Amino acid sequence: MRVLVVEDSARLQRSLGTALRKSGYAVDLAGDGEEGLWLAESHDYDVIILDIMLPKRDGLSVLTTLREHGKTTHVLLLTARDTVPDRVKGLRAGADDYLIKPFDLEELLARVQSLCRRAYGSKQAVIKVGDMELDTLGRRVKRGRYPIDLTAREYLLLEYLARRRGQVVTRAEIEEHIYDGQVDPMSNVVDSAICSVRKKLAVAGDEPLIHTRRGLGYALDQAAAEAPTT
Amino acid sequence: MISIRRQLTREMLVAFFVLLSGALVAVYFAARDELIEQFDDSLRAKVLAISSLTSNEGGRFQVDVRDRFFRSFHKDNPEDYFEIWSATGEAVARSDSLGGADLPQPDRPGRPRRVRLPNGHTGRALLLKFSPAQESGEHGEGETKPVLQLVVASDGESLAEALTELLSIGAASGVLLAGTMLWLIPRVLKRGLQPLALLGEQAAGIDADTLTTRFPTVGLAAELQPIVSRLNELLARLEISFERERRFSADLAHELRTPLAELRSLAECAIKWPESREAGADQEVLAVAMQMQTIVTNLLMLARSEHRQAVGPLVPVDIGLLVEDAWQSYRTLAEERGLKVRWEVASVIIPADAGLLRSIVGNLFENAADYAPSGSEVRVRLEHNATEVVLRVANHAEGLDPADVAKLFDRFWRKEEARTGGRHFGLGLPLARMFAQAMGWTLTAALDGQNQLEFTLVGPNPAKAN
Numbered sequence: 001m002r003v004l005v006v007e008d009s010a011r012l013q014r015s016l017g018t019a020l021r022k023s024g025y026a027v028d029l030a031g032d033g034e035e036g037l038w039l040a041e042s043h044d045y046d047v048i049i050l051d052i053m054l055p056k057r058d059g060l061s062v063l064t065t066l067r068e069h070g071k072t073t074h075v076l077l078l079t080a081r082d083t084v085p086d087r088v089k090g091l092r093a094g095a096d097d098y099l100i101k102p103f104d105l106e107e108l109l110a111r112v113q114s115l116c117r118r119a120y121g122s123k124q125a126v127i128k129v130g131d132m133e134l135d136t137l138g139r140r141v142k143r144g145r146y147p148i149d150l151t152a153r154e155y156l157l158l159e160y161l162a163r164r165r166g167q168v169v170t171r172a173e174i175e176e177h178i179y180d181g182q183v184d185p186m187s188n189v190v191d192s193a194i195c196s197v198r199k200k201l202a203v204a205g206d207e208p209l210i211h212t213r214r215g216l217g218y219a220l221d222q223a224a225a226e227a228p229t230t
Numbered sequence: 231m232i233s234i235r236r237q238l239t240r241e242m243l244v245a246f247f248v249l250l251s252g253a254l255v256a257v258y259f260a261a262r263d264e265l266i267e268q269f270d271d272s273l274r275a276k277v278l279a280i281s282s283l284t285s286n287e288g289g290r291f292q293v294d295v296r297d298r299f300f301r302s303f304h305k306d307n308p309e310d311y312f313e314i315w316s317a318t319g320e321a322v323a324r325s326d327s328l329g330g331a332d333l334p335q336p337d338r339p340g341r342p343r344r345v346r347l348p349n350g351h352t353g354r355a356l357l358l359k360f361s362p363a364q365e366s367g368e369h370g371e372g373e374t375k376p377v378l379q380l381v382v383a384s385d386g387e388s389l390a391e392a393l394t395e396l397l398s399i400g401a402a403s404g405v406l407l408a409g410t411m412l413w414l415i416p417r418v419l420k421r422g423l424q425p426l427a428l429l430g431e432q433a434a435g436i437d438a439d440t441l442t443t444r445f446p447t448v449g450l451a452a453e454l455q456p457i458v459s460r461l462n463e464l465l466a467r468l469e470i471s472f473e474r475e476r477r478f479s480a481d482l483a484h485e486l487r488t489p490l491a492e493l494r495s496l497a498e499c500a501i502k503w504p505e506s507r508e509a510g511a512d513q514e515v516l517a518v519a520m521q522m523q524t525i526v527t528n529l530l531m532l533a534r535s536e537h538r539q540a541v542g543p544l545v546p547v548d549i550g551l552l553v554e555d556a557w558q559s560y561r562t563l564a565e566e567r568g569l570k571v572r573w574e575v576a577s578v579i580i581p582a583d584a585g586l587l588r589s590i591v592g593n594l595f596e597n598a599a600d601y602a603p604s605g606s607e608v609r610v611r612l613e614h615n616a617t618e619v620v621l622r623v624a625n626h627a628e629g630l631d632p633a634d635v636a637k638l639f640d641r642f643w644r645k646e647e648a649r650t651g652g653r654h655f656g657l658g659l660p661l662a663r664m665f666a667q668a669m670g671w672t673l674t675a676a677l678d679g680q681n682q683l684e685f686t687l688v689g690p691n692p693a694k695a696n
Contacts, residue, residue, distance in 0.1 A: 009488055011514055015495035022503045079489035101491035105498040 001046040001116045001156055002026040002177045006036030006062065007078065008054050016108075023109050024139070024152030026180035033057025040066055044176050045073050047115045049108075052079040052090065060093050068093040074115040078103065109166035113137075113198065120163035127162040130222040131205055134162050143204035153178065154197050161210065161220035194218060235423050237414045246411050249477045254400045261396050269354060269389050270342040277358045277382040280312045284323070284362040286376065287459040291322045291362060298452055303327050311347065315379045322378065333381050345383055352390070355383035410562050425451050429458065441469040474533075477641070485525050485642060489518045498519070528657040532641065532664055544581040544669070549619060549689075551577060552584065556591040557610070560599040567604045569625075574611040580619050580691055588672065593662040594623040594685050627683035635677045639663045 003025045005016045013029050020027045028043070030036035040048055040062070044099040048066075052059035063075055076097040077090045096118070097111050100221045117125075117136065125137045132143045139155055141148040150158065156178050161169055171190045179189060198210050212218050242281060279300075284293045291314060295303045308327035316322050331348035339357040347353045361375035383428040429445065436443050444465060445458045496514060500507045507515075553575055564571065598608045602625035609624040637643045642656040659675075666673040671689040678684070 009492055011492040011518065012488070012495060015492065018499050018503065018506050019495065022499075022506060044344075070311050080484050080491075082484075082487070100493045101487040103491060105495055105502070 002180060003112060004028045004039055004045045004048045006030045006054065007051045008032060019105050019109065024156040026178055028180050033059065033062045037065055038063045039206055040071065040073065041069060043226050046177060047112050048073050048075045048121050049078050050075055052077060063093045063095060074119055076111055076115060129165055129209055129220055130207060132209055134159060143201060146204035148200050148204060150200060154193060157223065158197055161218060166219065166221050168213045168216045168219050194203055235419050238419050242415050243411065247408060249420060250404055252408055254404050260399050262393055265389060273342050273354055273382060273384050276310060277356050277380060280382055281358055281360045281380050284314060286362045286364055290500055293323050305329055310384050312380060312382045312611065317377055333383055335381055347383060347385060351385050351387055353383045353386040355381050357381050375484050426456055438472060441465060441472055444688050482529050484521055486576045489522045493518045513606060528661055532661055542583045544583055546579050547582045547584045547587060549578050549580055550575045551586055553591055553610065553612060553621065554673060556588050557595055559592065560595045563599045570607045571603055572607060572609045576612060578614045578619050580689055582689065583669055586669055590662040592659040596658060598623055598625045602626055614691050617691055618687050621687040622684055624682055624684035627677065627681055630677060632677050638675050
């Protein structure tokens with residue numbers, strides 16, 4: 001899952017970046033409204049965390065422009081403005097959530113996670129694919145009775161594939177949602193990560209769950225639904 | 231608690247009862263005197279009638295009271311009495327109504343006196359000395375006429391009854407009037423004081439959230455107009471004061487939210503992921519704490535200067551020297567940014583609070599050093615005339631439009647409502663203006679057509695004025 005943080009406080013940017021990356025998100029940072037709008041329009045983020053009082057262009061203007069341009073990315077407004085009229089104004093401008101500073105980091109992460117779930121039309125915390133169970137709240141994966149030990153990035157990859165279960169997910173989409181701007185676009189990080197996750201899943205069960213669609217991408221599903229091109 | 235209505239009611243009732251009692255007593259005695267006077271007039275008429283009806287027939291005195299007008303002297307209807315004595319004190323005639331008894335003799339003639347009648351009743355009696363008419367001219371010339379003493383008395387029972395009735399009517403009227411007033415006065419006063427009670431109810435409904443309320447003055451009693459005007463003035467002052475405090479709290483809370491969020495997220499990240507703790511984290515925490523301290527200190531200074539608590543004693547200060555000294559703190563920054571400074575400053579001694587003046591000038595210089603475009607010119611000019619000393623600080627202001635100038639002195643106002651690296655909080659200029667006002671000076675800003683922003687600080691120059 002890829003998150004954009006638009007916040008002019010450098011310290012808050014660093015803290016949010018650290019917290020989100022440690023939680024397995026790919027994170028891009030912007031320090032003003034213009035940069036934030038450019039990034040939001042250039043990439044397909046799962047969630048945007050947006051401050052309101054920003055240099056160059058305020059957060060509400062960024063949000064309104066995004067909505068006008070047809071961007072439906074979930075936006076969480078993170079601001080010091082705490083009055084009810086401020087919240088109403090923010091939500092009416094197209095925000096999906098509103099959090100007031102100072103905030104609890106756990107609450108922010110939970111809200112981001114919730115917005116990510118909503119991004120894929122699912123309210124269920126546990127996704128089952130065959131004998132694999134993926135607990136999005138606890139960020140745990142098990143196959144059968146055996147827990148699978150994944151890195152944060154691997155978990156994120158598996159969750160992204162699980163949320164789009166049965167669909168073909170391209171490498172570009174995976175790069176867009178799982179990796180931030182710090183990753184070299186020419187690298188084969190996606191293939192390496194897929195390979196690593198496959199190996200870890202194979203330890204607990206023989207049936208392959210991640211299938212390669214040659215020339216298209218990857219799909220996560222049970223073997224019965226697997227296409228013959230695998 | 232003292233109640234005006236109760237107090238007025240009590241005092242009015244006491245006054246009314248005293249006046250009513252006095253009036254009733256006066257009426258009673260006036261009516262009694264009138265009744266007695268009429269009674270005495272009637273007695274005098276009876277005395278004259280009896281004396282004129284008394285005849286002397288050879289030493290025998292006769293009184294003819296057979297007429298129906300004298301029935302009251304008869305024994306069957308005894309209301310009036312008379313008795314006549316000779317000069318020797320011998321009773322020579324008396325009315326039948328006396329039944330042989332004697333009447334008491336008043337000591338002096340001419341004035342009716344209160345007497346006790348033989349039947350035990352009280353009455354009034356009048357003494358008359360007279361000489362009765364001579365029958366058939368039996369005594370010759372030179373014969374002295376006998377002088378008799380006539381006493382006529384009337385029973386006073388009817389008078390006493392009339393007086394008792396008068397007293398009863400007076401007392402009943404008094405009680406009725408007193409009862410009416412007891413019922414009426416409190417109600418009249420209550421109605422009269424209704425606007426005051428209404429005012430009290432309206433005042434009771436005002437709290438910290440409804441300080442915009444004003445008491446209506448239209449149709450108000452003239453006596454209440456000054457009170458209501460003063461109350462409205464008080465409410466206006468309270469509203470301003472509360473608004474100032476509310477704004478202060480809101481501004482403070484709002485401005486502290488971001489550094490608090492920074493501090494909290496720094497701490498939470500360090501606790502949750504200790505391995506990600508950066509080397510300069512403590513410096514970051516200290517910087518956030520210093521930032522919050524600056525905000526709180528500046529806001530408190532603003533609040534104090536709004537209450538005029540900030541200004542100290544005004545002492546002679548060389549403003550030219552102070553301005554040059556204040557620039558030293560910003561000289562390095564100005565040089566780094568390539569700013570050229572044009573000085574037109576001379577030595578002028580004026581009375582001022584040196585600390586506040588330095589703070590004002592420092593804020594103006596900080597703005598110029600931070601916001602003037604790199605390589606541009608900053609002009610500092612000190613003028614003085616007979617009455618004023620004027621300091622002007624001007625620089626080019628990139629991106630500032632005339633509408634922004636009006637907001638320059640608003641608390642927390644920054645162009646684009648954005649923080650600028652934690653150095654400016656939008657408090658410097660409001661603080662400078664408050665300090666200037668606290669000293670009785672003025673600080674204004676103006677933007678000309680070439681986007682030259684000029685701050686003008688004006689103070690009195692009493693040394694020259696004198």
